[in-house]
Amino acid sequence: MGKKSESAFVRLPVSARLVVPVMAAVGGSGRSTVAHLLATAMAPLAETVVADLSPRLGSPWPSWTADTLAGGGLAALPPDRPLSRADIRGAAALRQSTADSHWSVLTDAREWHAAPLELPADPSAWYQLAAAGGWQLLLADTAHPVAHDVLTARCSGLPGLTRAWCALPFAVPVLCAQPTAAGIQALQQAVLVLHAEGLPLQRTVVVFSAASDGRMPAVARAAATMLSSRTAAVVHLPHDADIRAHGLAAAAQPTRIRDRTQQAARELAAAVLTAAHEDFGEPLPAAPQAAAAAPIPVPAMPFDEETQR
Template identity: 85%
Template sequence: MAATGGSGRSTVAHLLATAMAPLAETVVADLSPRLSSPWPWWTADDAQAGGLAALPPDQPLSRADIRSAAAVRQAAADSHWSVLTDARAWHAAPLDLPADPAAWHQLAAAGGWQLLLADTAHPVAHDLLTARCTGLPGLTRAWCALPFTVPVLCAQPTAAGIQALQQAVMVLDAEGLPLQRTVVVFSAASDGRLPATAQAAATMLTARAAAVVQLPHDADIRTHGLAAPPSRIHGRTRQAARELASAVLAAAGEAFGEPLPDAPQPAAAPNPAPAVLDEEDPTR
């Protein structure tokens, strides 16, 4: 999640999924509107995936149905991970996707995945302030309330990015949300050390958040996105992604115990009652 757009959320989700895939069955849920999301482009080579449009909310779904709707990305020679996104043509009507995070948790569990990475699209601080003013729970709080959740808060290490991040942290703290198990990620937009303002913010957040991780600038990702194979990703970027995965796992273990307990499973849909024929009139 992030305080504002352009914070590197999707890049962080992609790299984190690649690093976590060897450890757990992983799925990324793309929650951004289709025409502003990079995921349909990044997964365009998987033409067999039906995408979110193949999962009608008013019909029962099997595990095979859910799995076949997900695009598959290669993490390494012996591991892969899945993406649930809307990969239809640009002119298709927008899908009416559920906003409730519990619906996505249930979909991931029904699909048999162990780890759900949600690439959220809402601005965190705005969502929390709106929830406070309307008396509603808000999306950020609902995501944080899911079993064994580790929030990953993304920001650009620029003056505007740091200001938005600091506002978000202030609001998260005021609303009593779990900063102590939140991992903060700075996605560098250029080579070199973090600017002084970002270094100061990282120092401040180290004492309040679970971890602060810097993703280095990767010129290939900046130029070509993440549609290319993982081998195109720079070695130092892969190392930073592994550090991020370790920080997320450490935060989960510190907050919930090691090993993690089993998460609640969604209840299976009840079987319909068998039809009873009327002996006098079998058509009834």
Template identity: 70%
Template sequence: MAATGGSARSTVAHLLADELAAAADTVVLDLAPRLASPWPAWSGGGQAPGLAALPHDQPLTRDQIRRAVAVRQAAVGDWDILTDGREWHAAPLDLPLEPSAWYQLAAAGGWQAVIADTAHPIAHDVLAARCSGSPSLTRAWCDLPFAVPVLCAQATADGMQTLQQAVMVLHAEGLPLQRTVVVLAATADGRPSAVVRAAATMLSARVAAVVHLPHDIDIRANGLQAQPARIRTRTRQAARELVTAVLASAHDSFGDPLPNAPQPAPLPAFAVPAV
């Protein structure tokens, strides 16, 4: 999640999936509009049927869901991505907003670890929900079984201000900061600035962990179409630290080992009229 665009959400989701793939059957759910998402390019475009093959208002089998994914190779193992890889001129898909619908899709697909690359600005979402008296998307994602929010921000003065404002909004709404992991994505090489270090120190007392993601020139230049072997060692180390923090938060919050995840309720049986 993030409070604004350009916060390295998709990069963080990709690195998380790379590291989780060694331990669990993993899928990334791309929730961004197709023409604003990097995932179609990262996953090879239209090589897989994608979300267009999974109408949300019809029952789906596990085989149907698994055939729709694109597969990404990790340093160890591989993982799946569900995105919309159609041509740019295709009509936008009518996708559900409710996190429970995506949870049900992932459960039907049988994955053990699910990474949702969200697209909504969380602070605005929470404040708008408060003013309208309706539940927020952010709360709905946080309330899913065994959910660990990962909050991303640029490691700049502006990024820290936006992040701290978002954290205040989440705290005011009673959202689970104690199991939230914060990722600070560097925009250049070198040590984080004093502003970033001070903000990270303050945040570390309120959230489960703060992870610094270093600047990676290959990712900056080529996106994550780059081969896994080309990602810098220190970026891999940060990704491993991030996965460790996410799993520790999950175990501290829900138990170690994690209990079995709840199964969504099945659709009711429909009577088929005799012919």
């Protein structure tokens, strides 16, 4: 890690907030694994929460958090009543990062036969939920295919999820791909689409999640060279046989994750923080705060001597 990356590892100011949507062009790109490892690396630097946006039966997070979820998950946060910070925090699962730091997960951990929750699609709703919960860093494990979403939005004249995530205050997107011929093709196509739409590639971090041991294929190395001039950084996440075999359940943390995997996670965290500092300033500016509600004028009641008696 270079000097600039090392300087990025300072705790976020209390007033700062950072949004990291973890996205991909296709499924199987390692989004959830990247979100988990990034949360573990960044938790000592900021109050961190991962929002699981995948359908419950297609998400690994309910099984990863089964041993640490005590508050009911997203089902305990009904949208039709006010929620306190304690309510929101209590609904999250806790994961350990270091001996003295942890991070949170908001996921739907009910039984498989429960009716699906109607979760909000608008990224600003998740931003507000994280802010109300007092978290500084929101990591969104998204489920939509990036390039398809951008093209659909263009054809329909709507903003789309990808643009909405990138437009949130202090957002640093992370774009995941497998370093295979098919994965690189999907990634390069997505990058071209993002570039054509003017989305913030200059603060986007690309992650190659290897599915096997050994050196990255030549096609992936060539793509990394090309992308390094278009994006904020390109990070290689090596294959970890234990994660592939056992997932990232609580029992696998943190002792069973290889040192090189943890080092790659720290490099990814440094790349995200460096991109944020270069685009938004160092230290990060204070996050926007909701304006105080204006007092409601109450008309003066006419004075009535009989009533006063």
